[in-house]
Amino acid sequence: MPRKPGISDQYLIDLYKKGTPFKKMSVISGLSDRAIRNIMYKNNVKMNREQYSGQPRKHAVNEDFFKNWSHQMAWVLGLFxxxxxxxxxxxxxxxxxxxxLLRxxxxxxxxKYEIIQPISTRKVSVLTVNSKIIKEDLERLGIYxxxxxxxxxxxxxxxxxxxFIRGVIDGDGWVxxxxxxxxxxxxxLSFAKGILExxxxxxxxxxxxxxxxxxxxxxxxxxxxxxRDLLKLSDIVYQHALEDCVYYKRDLMKNPEYKSTSNRVKFRTNVSKELLDSVRHEAKKSGKYGNYIIEEALKSILDYTDIELLEKSKPQDRIQYKTTYDKNVLEHAKIIAKQLDMRMNELIELSIREWFILNNIEGKERR
Structure with missing residues (x-):
């Protein structure tokens, strides 16, 4: 095919670097895909398979995700x-x-993703990731x-x-x-024996x-x-967990009170990650559970007569946190928050900070 007038090699290289697929470049230039590819080779332009195949990637993804071990990679692998x-x-x-979990x-x-919603014959949502490299990396790990x-x-x-085991439990575990x-x-059987070992x-x-x-x-x-064994397992598998877990399975495994009382309710809000990390550190040190420390903090601040005088803050590191609380404490806290024109997460954060000061943790003193 003859090249159209005014179409230089550099013009085609610029089009290619902007992500233009070969199919469209062929229409613009009058050249075949092979001729365009030869121009790229001649000018030492690094080739992108999706572009020269005429099928650009629909969704970007970190194609190195399964190449290097991390706690998050291990969790995703177990879930997968x-x-x-x-x-x-x-x-x-x-x-x-x-x-x-899919998000x-x-x-x-x-x-960059699109989640396919459930339909009448499929009761679950589906996240699809397009990548030959990721597929090959999973095959390298023995997953076909x-x-x-x-x-x-x-x-x-x-x-x-x-x-990894936490991801497996989140996928096919029952508590x-x-x-x-x-x-x-x-x-x-081979996989089951690996879990057993x-x-x-x-x-x-x-x-x-x-x-x-x-x-x-x-x-x-x-x-x-x-x-004893289930609590020991929960201490092991949730030691690095933040958002990456199924919350109700975590609560059933970690909290004896979660099982034994019907007066507990779930509540989800966005709370400072730094404060949550401090709570988890103190919980591990004291042998308590994080949500019960937060509950203690809420009880303390609800008994404090000058809440409105305490300084609120707006942390920039808020993450979603879902756990259970005593129903009466939570309802009382919601009423107080409304009276003070606060959001519940603001009241929770305020109560945690004051609880740490009240208990003189990390050398802090109550104002």
Whole structure:
């Protein structure tokens, strides 16, 4: 095909660097895809496969995400093995009832995303990530298409095993609401044995059972039972967790009171990450649970007569935090917040700061 008048190599290079696909460049220049590609090679222009194939990437993503271990990568990997799918095309997908988890996965993977909503025949939402490189990295970790019955337990560095297992529990774990029992289900015996060996290495009371589904297919459950063992497991797997967990499973595993009383209610708001980190540090040091420290803080400040005189702040590091509170304390706090023209998260943050001062933690003194 002859080149159209006035179309220089540099003009085509500029078009290419702006992300113009070869198909459109061919119409503009009159040259074939092969001729345009040769111009790029001749001028040492780094090639982008999606552009010269005429199929630019629909959604950007960090293609190095599964190359380097981190607690967040390990959590996403555990979630993907249990609730993900390697597609025949160069893409992977996550399926979840909880869209918050899908949005968090997309955020962690730096993915520009579109979540497909449930339909009549599919009860879950789906996040799809398009990347041949990510698909190849998962294959390097032993995760292929049609993996449910064949996937093995991947080689996860010891430091990242807790976060990986947390992802597995978030995907296919079940926690009993009435007693200290948790199990993870898998159709792969190899994967189930890997979970069992991990639990044994943590010196947990655990066992593996084999069962048949209603369609007569074999599946396996790995169990952890008993108050001491479940609390020990929760201490291990949630030690690095922030938003990256299923909140109600965390609460059922970590908080004995969550199971035993019906007077607790869930509440979600945005709270300073720095304050939450301080609460978690103090909870670990004192052997308490973070939400009960916040509850103590709320009780203290609700008894304080001059709340309106205390200084409010507007931290820039707020993250979503969902947990349970005593119903009466929470309702009382909402009333006080309304009277003071405060938001609930402002009252919670204020109460945490004052509780730390009141208890002279980290050398702070009450004003």
């Amino acid at each position: 093995i249990t609730d993900g799918c390697v597609n025949q095309s160069n893409s992977i997908s996550f399926s979840q009832k909880d869209e918050r 968090l996965v997309a955020k962690l993977m730096d993915a 298409a049609n993996k449910s019955r064949t996937v093995g337990f991947p080689h996860v560095p010891k430091d990242y095993l807790p976060s 009993d609401r009435e007693g200290y029992v948790m199990n993870v289900i898998s159709a792969s 991990t639990f044994r290495s943590w010196e947990l009371r655990c066992n593996l059972t084999r069962q048949l589904s209603t369609s007569q297919k074999v599946y396996y459950r790995v169990w952890v039972k008993g108050k």
